[in-house]
Amino acid sequence: MTGFEHLDPQAPIGVFDSGVGGLTVVREIIRQIPNERLLYFGDTARVPYGTKSKETVLRYTRQIIRFLESQKVKAIVVACNTVSAVALEEIEKEVDVPIIGVVRPGVRAAAAATRNGRIGVIATKATIESNIYANYLKQIDPKLEVLGKACPLFVPLVENGLLEDPVTDEIAGRYLAELIDRDIDTLVLGCTHYPLIRSTIQRIVGEQVTLVNPAYETAIELKDLLDKYGIRKTTEPHLGGDMHRFYVSDDARGFEVFANSVLKYGILSAREVNIENY
Amino acid sequence: MTGFEHLDPQAPIGVFDSGVGGLTVVREIIRQIPNERLLYFGDTARVPYGTKSKETVLRYTRQIIRFLESQKVKAIVVACNTVSAVALEEIEKEVDVPIIGVVRPGVRAAAAATRNGRIGVIATKATIESNIYANYLKQIDPKLEVLGKACPLFVPLVENGLLEDPVTDEIAGRYLAELIDRDIDTLVLGCTHYPLIRSTIQRIVGEQVTLVNPAYETAIELKDLLDKYGIRKTTEPHLGGDMHRFYVSDDARGFEVFANSVLKYGILSAREVNIENY
Numbered sequence: 047m048t049g050f051e052h053l054d055p056q057a058p059i060g061v062f063d064s065g066v067g068g069l070t071v072v073r074e075i076i077r078q079i080p081n082e083r084l085l086y087f088g089d090t091a092r093v094p095y096g097t098k099s100k101e102t103v104l105r106y107t108r109q110i111i112r113f114l115e116s117q118k119v120k121a122i123v124v125a126c127n128t129v130s131a132v133a134l135e136e137i138e139k140e141v142d143v144p145i146i147g148v149v150r151p152g153v154r155a156a157a158a159a160t161r162n163g164r165i166g167v168i169a170t171k172a173t174i175e176s177n178i179y180a181n182y183l184k185q186i187d188p189k190l191e192v193l194g195k196a197c198p199l200f201v202p203l204v205e206n207g208l209l210e211d212p213v214t215d216e217i218a219g220r221y222l223a224e225l226i227d228r229d230i231d232t233l234v235l236g237c238t239h240y241p242l243i244r245s246t247i248q249r250i251v252g253e254q255v256t257l258v259n260p261a262y263e264t265a266i267e268l269k270d271l272l273d274k275y276g277i278r279k280t281t282e283p284h285l286g287g288d289m290h291r292f293y294v295s296d297d298a299r300g301f302e303v304f305a306n307s308v309l310k311y312g313i314l315s316a317r318e319v320n321i322e323n324y
Numbered sequence: 325m326t327g328f329e330h331l332d333p334q335a336p337i338g339v340f341d342s343g344v345g346g347l348t349v350v351r352e353i354i355r356q357i358p359n360e361r362l363l364y365f366g367d368t369a370r371v372p373y374g375t376k377s378k379e380t381v382l383r384y385t386r387q388i389i390r391f392l393e394s395q396k397v398k399a400i401v402v403a404c405n406t407v408s409a410v411a412l413e414e415i416e417k418e419v420d421v422p423i424i425g426v427v428r429p430g431v432r433a434a435a436a437a438t439r440n441g442r443i444g445v446i447a448t449k450a451t452i453e454s455n456i457y458a459n460y461l462k463q464i465d466p467k468l469e470v471l472g473k474a475c476p477l478f479v480p481l482v483e484n485g486l487l488e489d490p491v492t493d494e495i496a497g498r499y500l501a502e503l504i505d506r507d508i509d510t511l512v513l514g515c516t517h518y519p520l521i522r523s524t525i526q527r528i529v530g531e532q533v534t535l536v537n538p539a540y541e542t543a544i545e546l547k548d549l550l551d552k553y554g555i556r557k558t559t560e561p562h563l564g565g566d567m568h569r570f571y572v573s574d575d576a577r578g579f580e581v582f583a584n585s586v587l588k589y590g591i592l593s594a595r596e597v598n599i600e601n602y
Binding site for chain 2: 091092097098099102105198199202203206212213216217295296297300320322
C-alpha cells in the first residue's frame with residue numbers, strides 16, 4: 047500500500063524548470079534511467095524565477111503542476127532550485143503523484159561529502175534568501191557550517207554562451223572569494239545552470255573542494271522513488287526524437303537550440319503552451 | 325475636434341515598462357513636465373521582454389493596457405523599446421487614449437543628429453530583430469545606414485549594479501567594436517536601461533559619437549502631444565511621495581530600492597498587481 051498503485055508505469059515523468067536550466071537534470075535522468083519517457087516544461091516566457099517573490103513562484107508553479115497533471119504524468123521532478131526552495135513544501139501537499147525537488151538530494155550529497163563541516167552553496171537570490179540549504183543541512187547535522195552566496199550574473203552569462211570566458215572567470219572569482227576565504231571543502235551548485243560552468247567554478251575554488259551537482263543526485267533519487275512505488279517503466283525505450291516531449295511557454299526555436307547544446311541527441315521539436323491558461 | 329475632448333486633463337499619464345528600465349523615461353518626463361501626475365506599471369514578474377516572442381509581448385502588453393485603462397489614465401507612454409518595437413503598431417489601434425512609444429522619438433532625434441549618415445542602434449535581441457529602428461530611419465531618409473547590435477548582457481549588468489565596472493567595460497567593448505569599426509557618428513541607446521551606463525558607452529565609442537537617449541526625446545514629444553490634444557494638467561503639482569503612483573507585478577520592495585537610485589526623490593511605496601487578471 048503506497049497510495050500510488052493506480053499510476054501507470056508506462057506514463058511519462060513530468061520535469062519542469064523556470065526555463066532551460068532543468069535540461070541538466072533531464073540529461074542526468076536520461077543517463078540513469080534511459081528507458082523512462084520524460085515530459086519537460088520550461089517556463090521560458092517568465093524566466094527567471096530566482097529574482098521573484100515566493101507568492102509569484104507559487105502561483106506559477108501551481109499553473110505548471112496543473113499542466114503536467116493534464117498530461118497524465120506518473121511523477122514530477124522539480125528541476126529548479128528556486129521552486130524546490132521556496133514552493134515545494136507547500137506544493138507537495140497538493141499533488142496526487144510522487145514529486146521530488148533538487149534541494150534535498152543535493153543536501154544529502156553535500157552532508158555526505160564534507161570532511162571539515164564547511165559547505166558552500168551558490169544559487170539564485172531567491173534560493174539563498176530562503177535559507178533552505180542551510181536549514182536542511184542543519185537538520186542532518188547542526189554542527190555543519192553553511193555559507194550561501196547568490197550569484198545572479200551566472201544565469202545570464204550561461205544563457206549568452208560565455209561558458210569559457212575571462213568575464214565569467216572574473217565574475218566567478220568575485221562571487222567565490224569569500225567562500226574560499228572561509229575554507230569550504232564542499233560546494234553545492236544550487237542552480238541548474240551552474241553545472242554548465244562547472245569547470246570554471248572548479249578551477250577557481252581549487253581541486254580540494256568537492257562540487258555537488260544536485261541534478262546527478264536527483265536522478266538517482268528519482269530512480270529509487272519509482273522503484274519504491276513500483277512505477278518503473280517496464281517496456282523498452284524506443285530511442286528517437288519523439289521519445290521525450292518538450293513544452294515551453296515561449297520561443298520554442300530558441301529552446302531547441304539550447305537543448306541541443308545540452309543534451310546529447312537532437313530533439314525534433316518543442317511545442318508552445320499558454321501556461322497562464324492552466 | 326481631436327477625438328480626445330472627453331479625457332480629463334487632471335488624470336494621470338500611464339507609463340509602463342517590462343520592469344524598472346522605464347524609470348529613466350519617468351525621470352525625463354518629471355524633468356520636462358513636472359506638474360503632471362504619473363501612474364507607472366513595471367512588469368517585474370515577467371521581465372525581461374527583450375528575449376520573448378512577439379506573440380508573448382503582445383499578450384502581456386494587452387493585459388497592461390487593460391490595467392492602465394482601469395486606472396483612467398489620459399494618455400499612455402510605452403517606456404519600453406521592446407514593446408514599442410514589436411507591439412505598438414498593433415496596440416495603438418486598440419487604445420482609446422493617446423499613446424506614444426520610445427522608438428519614433430529616438431528615430432527622429434538620430435536622423436537629425438547624424439552628419440555622415442551612419443547610425444548605430446544598441447538594444448535587446450527582440451528590438452534588433454524587429455528591424456524597427458532601421459525601417460523607421462529609412463522612411464525618413466533611405467540613404468541612412470543603420471547598424472543594429474543586440475547587447476543582451478547590459479540589462480543584467482545594470483540590474484546587478486555594475487554601472488562602473490571593468491566587466492561592463494569589457495562587455496561593452498565587445499558589443500560596440502563593430503559599430504566603431506563601421507564609423508558610426510550617432511548611437512541610439514535603444515533600451516531604457518542603457519542610459520544608466522551612458523558614460524561607459526560614451527567613453528568606449530568616443531566623444532565624436534552623439535548618443536541619442538530616446539527617453540529624453542519621448543518626454544518632449546509627450547508634452548507636445550498633451551498640448552495638441554488640450555489635455556495638459558492645469559493644476560499645480562503637489563510635490564510629495566504620493567504625487568506619482570507606482571505598480572509592479574512582483575517584488576515591490578526591490579523595485580523601490582532601484583527606483584530610489586534612479587529618481588531624485590524617494591517614492592514612498594510601490595503596490596503589487598496580479599497582472600494576469602487583466
